Amino acid sequence: MTLKLYGMALSTNTQRVTVVCHEKNIPFELVKVDLFANEHKSAGFLEKQPFGQVPYIDDDGFVLYESRPIAAYIARKYAAQGTPGLVPSDPQDHALYEQAVATEMSHFDPSASGLSFEMIAKKIFFKTDPDEARVAQLLSTLNAKLDVYEEILGKQKYLAGDEITLADLFHLPAGTRLVKIGLDVIEKRPNVSRWWKDISSRPSWVAVTSSA
Template structure:
């Protein structure tokens, strides 16, 4: 049975899973859930994803939700194909460095980029009022975090060292929308810009974008 991904094209978290699937070359079936029609809160979906969110996957009799957990599952289950070591497992130190970088993404990037993109990009799309004060505050906080990123990336190619991992890829779905939200914080930091251009130029991300525009 082919892996099934339940999600929405507009969902950044769904895009995070698509990115991992394409990076690992995994065949899958996409099952769209219309968020605007409230389909994520049907009893059928809530039985699989109790928070009423997307995405989630079904892999035979196994169900899993939360995009980062799904991406880790894909990377480890299909370790022998596609890009290797997206979740490093060769020794405890390499795994620890990966978990460190993954935690940095969640705490120091997503915590600010996610709300900023919602405020400056998704709210106008939904006809909601945007708070410039909130955007400015989130942008300022994210800028301070990315100053540290720039220092880290001045010494190494990726967040864990010289090899790309999921910790890098996790940044992309929200990162590409920052400028659309009126927050230009990536281009102004040379090492962050180099790194982000690298990870967004991957064929797997291009396939993710094409999939979202054609499906």
């Protein structure tokens, strides 16, 4: 049965899963959850995703939420097809991969997604302007974190080493919002910029953004 992905094409957390489906050549059905109509807070939805957020998947009755574990499940279940090695199996490589996943979640996503919320989502969902003090604080944090990325990516090609992993792909949705907002935080850092051009030009991500 086709994998069902409950989410929205424009949702960054949904895109974190769809890009991996494309990398692994997995057919999936995107079942639209209308966030504008609050469908994600309905009793039926909360039975599947108790925090009331998209995405979740239903893989022939196996229900899973949280975009990163969903992506890892898909990459491991279909290890033999599509892009190999997105979740390394060697214990040390796997530990470095987990370190990179935690890096994205702890050091990139809070400020990158925070900026995307302030500067894009607030206008769309709540018709309000960004909180400029909060924007300045998030930008300062993001700049400090990306200085560290610049050092890491000066020594290796990707965040977990010299091979691409899910950890790199996990940056794509929020990173693309930063570019869309017009922030130069990526392009002004040569190593981060080189890495970004590499991952954001992958056919999988081009497919996600062109269908959103």
